[in-house]
Amino acid sequence: MEKFILKYFNLLRTIIAVLIGIVISVFLIFLISRDPGFSLQQFLLGPLLSRSRFSSMVEMASPIIMCGLAIALAFQARQFNVGAEGALYLGAAVGTGFAVSTAMPGFLHLPLTLLVAGGVGALWGFLPGLLKARWRGSELVASLLLNYVGYYLGLYLINFHFRDKNAGYLVSYQLPKSAWLAQFIPNTRMHWGILLSLAFAVLVFLFLYHTTSGYEIRMTGANEKFARFGGINVFKVVVLSQLLLGLLAGIGGMSEVMGIHRRFNWQSSPGYGWDGVVVAIIGRNHPLLIVAASFFLAYLRVGGQVLNLMSDVPAEMVTVIQSIIILLITAEAFLAQWRYRITVRQAESRGEAA
Amino acid sequence: MRQRVEILKALYRNAELLILDEPTSVLTPQEAEGFFGTLQELKSHGKTIIFISHKLREVKRIADRVTIMRDARVIATRDAGELSEQDIAYLMVGREISSERLAPPRSPGPALLSVRDLTFVNEENLRVLSGVSFDVRAGEIVGLAGVEGNGQTELVRILTGLLPATSGTVAIRGRAVNGSSPRRIRQAGVAHIPEDRMEDGAAAEASVQENVIVDRFYKADFSRGLILLWAAVARHTRSLIERFHILARSPRAPVASLSGGNIQKVVVARELSSEPEVIIASQPTRGIDVGSEEMVHNLLAEARDRGKAVFLASADLDEVLKLSNRVLVIFNGELVAHFRDTAGLSGQDLGPYMLGLKKEEAASGEVHP
Known part of the structure; x- marks a missing residue:
């Protein structure tokens, strides 16, 4: 039993954190709601009970997965680039511009549009990477500021160059059909972008743990001096990891545009880049855990929406609950004492046996 | 003080x-x-x-x-x-340890590491090294004695490509390697046992196998194109664990779970298994148990006996005297003494030089055939 606890400590700890978070939420809902039983049911089961809610949970997870993977690539190299939001926004804006102003068959239009968005995103990741590698500029500061630049630049492009004046509200022209990511389950909004995200999760996993470049990224993150000492080109790793961050975020944003609204309709930044930071931390920068974390976050979000719609609990409360859960998961030392005691007991019993 | x-x-x-x-x-x-x-x-x-x-x-x-x-x-x-x-x-x-000197007289070969007029001025504009010149020949161990903080750290980092020299030259097997990357210098045949194993020598949270391939993962033995061959890496790691008597549960055990002596063995195993011609060892036995220390000493002596050039910078005088064929003393960034023979030499002889009380004029560790 104790061996089992030690082996799966991080997983168990995450589950306990989630449970504590839910207990606190239940408590809060009981405080606020006049019909707490119903509200609770809506919050916890709501996302799973109807086809459309389940679908919105899955489609919401998709860009979060992409941004989580993006952030994880940089975090694995211990580069604190948080520029996924800007890369996603500007990438999708330029990608939209490209898609609406070109015409070609789908098998070309689809990948090229994604590639353009990814390329612009990659540039957005590359800039802080270069500043860091060449002049030791803080990638955290650079990427934070570039998020604003990306946002306003994207907004400018859409509103002044690709705005559909007949639409009645501030959106871009509709993408030509050749650049649509189709729905793969009829009567839902679940589109191929979700499968694309899952494929990328596997790709990023293989890249990080089974390729030489991934090894270089992880060693640089584990100990940069060690990497340099061993002959790894740290300059390259710093730039590459952040460039890949932008690439994935850009593709993630574009696939959302291509799969759901088929127009660029974000007048405010959608926040997936920040969700990416959250799921990268919850998933401990591991691509497959990030997928799980993204679905969990999307589940909480949709549960919150349902709660907001169906009960008397306001949406703000949901954000509070989410924050509590995330806080507990990310607190490194939470339950560390527990693990320590088990480790000591194990060592002592082994000592007696010997 | x-x-x-x-x-x-x-x-x-x-x-x-x-x-x-x-x-x-x-x-x-x-x-x-x-x-x-x-x-x-x-x-x-x-x-x-x-x-x-x-x-x-x-x-x-x-x-x-x-x-x-x-x-x-x-x-x-x-x-x-x-x-x-x-x-x-x-x-x-739990067994007998020998403290015999491991520096029998022998005839060394050509100089494999040659350093000439090396000077380093750091970011605070302080002169950390001035005019350092010496050779290390095939089949000899040259010890560098000195109180810590007299330029040894910088000297070793310059020799291994981690720090650019302000002026002067470093040649490995006759080829100048100034300004080369650490990987180039390793490819020229240099191994480096760093003074701080947790800072430079190892990544604590990474596994033993990830630690032993940092200088060779890109070579054909361990990768095909972009793909790392973990099976080959694990096999290699297991053979190193056996050969160097590393106490580790498995190749996948994190280095942080090992004792200091065993972490140092991981570092030494990696560096000495890279078939180097020149070994640069800095404080190679600091803070490790006597058993591991003896093993590291024997490995360095064996490498010397197989015709490698070994440069040993250490604050532990017993270690320098036990292993070295020649001893250099550094004080305040300058070489202040060169002992061509270590027979009968004691720590008391080196002390006055280490403290800067005595100084040989124009001391250098060069050898002229």
Whole structure:
């Protein structure tokens, strides 16, 4: 039993954190709601009970997965680039511009549009990477500021160059059909972008743990001096990891545009880049855990929406609950004492046996 | 000096019990003697002192009672008078340890590492190294003695490509390697055992196998194109674990779960298994147990006997004297003495040079065939 606890400590700890978070939420809902039983049911089961809610949970997870993977690539190299939001926004804006102003068959239009968005995103990741590698500029500061630049630049492009004046509200022209990511389950909004995200999760996993470049990224993150000492080109790793961050975020944003609204309709930044930071931390920068974390976050979000719609609990409360859960998961030392005691007991019993 | 300040600080706070962990590692023999005098005086004032050290001679010199630990267990507690250095070493590792000199006279080959007029000025505009010149030939160990902080760290980092020199040249097997990347220098046949294994030598959270391939993962043995061949890496790691007697559960065990001595063995295993021609070792046995220390010493001596050039920078004079064929002394960034023969040489002979009290004019470690 104790061996089992030690082996799966991080997983168990995450589950306990989630449970504590839910207990606190239940408590809060009981405080606020006049019909707490119903509200609770809506919050916890709501996302799973109807086809459309389940679908919105899955489609919401998709860009979060992409941004989580993006952030994880940089975090694995211990580069604190948080520029996924800007890369996603500007990438999708330029990608939209490209898609609406070109015409070609789908098998070309689809990948090229994604590639353009990814390329612009990659540039957005590359800039802080270069500043860091060449002049030791803080990638955290650079990427934070570039998020604003990306946002306003994207907004400018859409509103002044690709705005559909007949639409009645501030959106871009509709993408030509050749650049649509189709729905793969009829009567839902679940589109191929979700499968694309899952494929990328596997790709990023293989890249990080089974390729030489991934090894270089992880060693640089584990100990940069060690990497340099061993002959790894740290300059390259710093730039590459952040460039890949932008690439994935850009593709993630574009696939959302291509799969759901088929127009660029974000007048405010959608926040997936920040969700990416959250799921990268919850998933401990591991691509497959990030997928799980993204679905969990999307589940909480949709549960919150349902709660907001169906009960008397306001949406703000949901954000509070989410924050509590995330806080507990990310607190490194939470339950560390527990693990320590088990480790000591194990060592002592082994000592007696010997 | 710094040690005395630390002790004063402790006494000022009315400490009755002083715990000193390897306090002499940055002292010359002469300074250590003075330091022991201070400790004796404190003892006579009724203070209690716990003196932690892996230097047997110091323990014999200073302690009234000795407690020996091995593998996290107390092995014995005796009066110091009852134990000889040999006895202590035996209890520490559970077998006989030789402290014989490992520097038999032999005829070295051509110079594999040549350093000329090396100068380094750091970011604060301080001259850390000036005009350092020496050779290390095939089949010899050249020791660099000196109190820590006299430029050894920078010298070693320059030799291994981690720091660019301000001026001067470094040549490996006759080819200048100034300004080359660490990987290029490794490819020229240099291995580097760094002074701080946790800072440069290893990534603690990474596994043993990830640690032993950092200089070779891109080679054909371990990768096809972009793909890492973990099976081959694990096989390689297992063979190193066996060959270098590393106590590790598996190749996938994180390095942080190993003891200091075993982490150092991981570093040494990686560096010595890269088939180097030139080995640059900096404090290779600092803070590790006597058994691991003996093993590292034997490995360096073996490499020398197989015709490698070994440059050994160490603050541990016993280590320098035990292994070296020639000894250089560095003070304040300059070479101040060159002993061409280590037979009969003792720490007391080196001390005055290490402290800057004596200086050979235009000392250099060059050899001219």
